[in-house]
């Protein structure tokens with residue numbers, strides 16, 4: 001097929017997921033690795049009618065806003081998209097993505113972000129990374145991330161968004177030699193479980209995932225090397241995680257009981273922002289639910305609601321990951337709380353079970369709901385929901401029946417969040433919409449929306 005004629009374009013905007021946008025003769029072009037203000041030559045593209053994807057393009061004249069990248073791998077590594085975009089601009093675009101999703105997807109044009117809270121750290125903020133790796137026959141260890149739009153490994157010796165402690169482990173690992181008879185691929189999950197405090201040694205959990213069958217024994221050598229590092233509190237193969245290992249996470253500090261986690265357990269990647277969200281949550285719940293019940297949907301280990309339970313609120317949490325629920329209930333017991341219970345079931349089954357006394361059962365039941373204690377029914381004063389990227393479509397019919405007074409929706413995907421809020425739109429009013437930049441240098445953004453029932 002003949003190549004289309006090359007086109008000179010000026011990038012005018014950014015799309016959600018970070019691609020640049022340009023217009024030509026009524027067609028919208030999406031281009032990778034460009035910034036607003038860049039002048040480019042698009043040499044080849046895939047034509048989809050009203051829009052096109054550039055597959056080959058050259059930067060002719062860079063935008064004046066472009067800044068030098070702090071990362072040596074930004075041209076090849078598929079991790080961060082916006083290292084050359086000034087931080088203030090990153091925030092402006094992220095707030096725009098949230099507003100745009102609310103208008104286009106949620107059809108809620110009056111809803112706009114009141115503030116986008118910047119990350120306390122713009123680099124070295126991530127306390128959890130998943131590296132790809134390879135042991136080679138010459139004994140060397142390679143670690144890195146996938147190349148953009150490919151599964152080729154880009155070797156790195158440091159990551160500009162990972163915490164200094166994770167980089168320390170990465171650098172030490174690269175100095176090692178581990179002789180094997182053949183090349184062996186693996187994945188390495190590194191997570192920080194305690195913060196540096198004066199005189200305290202911070203610690204890392206290192207989980208090695210074999211990616212090819214029959215390589216676990218060879219990779220045990222890597223586990224042993226990691227175990228020898230002072231920074232590493234625990235290291236093991238993924239298959240060892242059948243036994244739960246509870247590890248204090250995020251220190252105790254100010255005589256507070258520590259949070260606990262386990263290797264590979266979900267934890268928010270940006271601790272400073274996570275604390276800011278928890279702080280806002282406690283203010284919001286203080287204002288509206290002095291005695292009422294709070295439900296924490298998609299609760300993980302209770303990150304968002306344990307503090308509320310300690311402040312005296314009645315908490316019911318629900319989560320699909322059995323290990324997370326064990327950890328949450330372990331922390332409840334350790335704190336001597338009698339006002340919080342965390343349940344292992346799907347969020348929609350939980351809501352269905354909660355409503356059984358008040359509402360007819362839904363026609364289509366995906367799971368048979370486990371029984372809940374007698375108090376798990378009646379009015380929900382505040383419902384916190386922090387679903388995965390896919391959102392919580394399956395919970396919406398239940399929410400419209402149960403009618404919690406307030407819904408506090410935390411989301412890492414503005415599109416699915418806007419879709420869900422749009423569907424609740426007639427019954428609920430959006431009272432607050434706030435962005436939290438958990439992920440500087442990338443297009444990702446966390447959003448918190450507070451919805452109030454219109455007619456209680």
Ligand SMILES: C[S@@+](CC[C@H](N)C(=O)[O-])C[C@H]1O[C@@H](n2cnc3c(N)ncnc32)[C@H](O)[C@@H]1O
Nearest residue numbers: 266298299300303319320321346347386387388
């Ligand atoms: C974004 S995380 C939030 C975790 C927690 N709120 C926190 O701050 O650490 C989403 C959680 O939803 C859980 N999850 C996914 N699908 C679920 C479902 N259908 N029902 C209940 N929990 C689910 C995942 O296991 C994960 O822990």
